[in-house]
Amino acid sequence: MRGAGLLYVLKSRTLLVLGAFLVGTMTAAALAAPWAAPFDPLAIDPDAVLLEPSALHPFGTDSLGRDVFARMLHGAGVSLRVGLISVGISVSIGTTVGLLAGWFRGLVDECLMRFVDVMLCFPTFFLILAVIAFLEPSLTNIMVVIGLTSWMGAARLVRAETLSLREREFVQAAKLAGAGTARILFRHILPNAAAPLLVSATLGVAGAILTESGLSFLGIGVQYPFPSWGNILIEGKETLGVAWWLSLFPGLAILLTVLGYNLLGEGLRDLLDRRASR
Numbered sequence: 001m002r003g004a005g006l007l008y009v010l011k012s013r014t015l016l017v018l019g020a021f022l023v024g025t026m027t028a029a030a031l032a033a034p035w036a037a038p039f040d041p042l043a044i045d046p047d048a049v050l051l052e053p054s055a056l057h058p059f060g061t062d063s064l065g066r067d068v069f070a071r072m073l074h075g076a077g078v079s080l081r082v083g084l085i086s087v088g089i090s091v092s093i094g095t096t097v098g099l100l101a102g103w104f105r106g107l108v109d110e111c112l113m114r115f116v117d118v119m120l121c122f123p124t125f126f127l128i129l130a131v132i133a134f135l136e137p138s139l140t141n142i143m144v145v146i147g148l149t150s151w152m153g154a155a156r157l158v159r160a161e162t163l164s165l166r167e168r169e170f171v172q173a174a175k176l177a178g179a180g181t182a183r184i185l186f187r188h189i190l191p192n193a194a195a196p197l198l199v200s201a202t203l204g205v206a207g208a209i210l211t212e213s214g215l216s217f218l219g220i221g222v223q224y225p226f227p228s229w230g231n232i233l234i235e236g237k238e239t240l241g242v243a244w245w246l247s248l249f250p251g252l253a254i255l256l257t258v259l260g261y262n263l264l265g266e267g268l269r270d271l272l273d274r275r276a277s278r
Helices: 003-014 012-035 066-105 105-119 124-133 140-149 152-165 169-176 182-219 229-238 246-277
Strands: none
Touching: 012 066, 012 246, 066 105, 066 152, 066 182, 066 229, 066 246, 105 152, 124 182, 140 152, 140 169, 140 182, 152 182, 169 182, 182 229, 182 246, 229 246
């Protein structure tokens, strides 16, 4: 029976299971990097320059003789931190704006939503580029800037949920019981809006990882010598004719990680929609 139940879950939740597997693998690699990496990711070895993948160096070495597999593992930690922290910032801002706009409506709603519309007029990636250009390139700045420029979708989502939930019976009962605005928003409305917000946040992690990789590839993200999938790709671009592995492995890592979070988000959306329709 247990085997049949597991087989049913795998068949009916294919996107969710595949996404969870890819995300779980990436997360495990990031957490295990300090112990699983066979070499120091910053160690230079002049005798091991641009070695092809082998048993000793599964992903080969770069132009300074550094082990690419070790750098990839530590780069996974960078992507994980960027994705989770930047999305945490964006969801916090978007949730606050959406709750206030949906609850108070009127002038507050108009002002906040017009500000959201203005923010959406700017292409997010180019806005991030413009802000980063005036700041010192660092992982902290990248996470903060991505978070501060990607909260608008969460704000719209939470506003729509708040407008729907504020007229429900349980909210009216809380009002009659004397509950304050903050208690109603954070104890009654927000938990009921958490499901679609979770899906949005999951998809947002994929976008944040892709943005960080793009910034690092352009040279304004994570700076050398610290490893990032994006800055490994920079060297791969420069040595593509002689060191194909420097482009292949970080490219695949970015592809599979972003795909994993997208599949996980889509799987969660399907799961929550089916439960809501029952």
